[in-house]
Amino acid sequence: MTIPRQTASLSELKKALVQLPHDELLDVCVRMTKFKIDNKELLTYLLLKSHDEQAYAEGLCDEIDRQFRQQPIHERTLRKIVRWMDRCLRFSGNKETELQVRIHFCRCVADIAPKKKRCRVTANLYATQRSKIEKAIDKVHPDLQYDFRREMAPLPASLR
Structure with missing residues (x-):
């Protein structure tokens, strides 16, 4: 029963x-x-x-950097970082914080991608984060949209 x-x-x-x-x-x-x-x-x-939302975002970015330095980066590690990042961003609910942290994560992934053999899982994780960034950019003030799009410009469109 x-x-x-x-x-x-x-x-x-x-x-x-x-x-x-x-x-x-x-x-x-x-x-x-x-x-x-x-x-x-x-x-x-x-x-x-x-x-202090800015300090919170910077702390999340620092933790992402630490995770990338501390562990060998495999698909499982990337998924773990994304789950943790999503949970922390859900606490905040602030789109600017979300954008700052997700863009930082994409930079980190793009930096390690040339060193590693590019795999489908990593490319899909990267593409998903880029998609979430694009959706979040549309929800912030137009001045901030410009700034965040400028930050996204040097990142590759995909990792394949």
């Missing part, structure tokens, strides 16, 4: 959170961070990093 999943709606949860006293609300937040690492990472972003 399976138990049906009874998850409350977002509005129901919001109403319940508003009614909680400060101490109980704090306990709920701490308990959530202990439950799942994504919750802890999101709370870290919201409480400690969201006030």
Whole structure:
């Protein structure tokens, strides 16, 4: 016998959170961070990093650089970096941060591509990131669109 999943709606949860006293609300937040690492990472972003979006983006780019230096770059490593990057960018929700980090990732991949035998998986990952960049560029201010397109110009259109 399976138990049906009874998850409350977002509005129901919001109403319940508003009614909680400060101490109980704090306990709920701490308990959530202990439950799942994504919750802890999101709370870290919201409480400690969201006030300086530029520094957050630079930190993500630095971590990408570290990952590229630290590990031998295989398709599996690239997928792992992309999953981590997507999760961190989802926390932010800021298109400018997304563009800065994704462009940086594409630069890193383009830099290693000539050193490695170009493979289909790497080329597809690169193409997917370029596609996400193009979609995000359309959603920012026209002045920023120009700047980001200029940053994209030196990158190859594809890795094949």
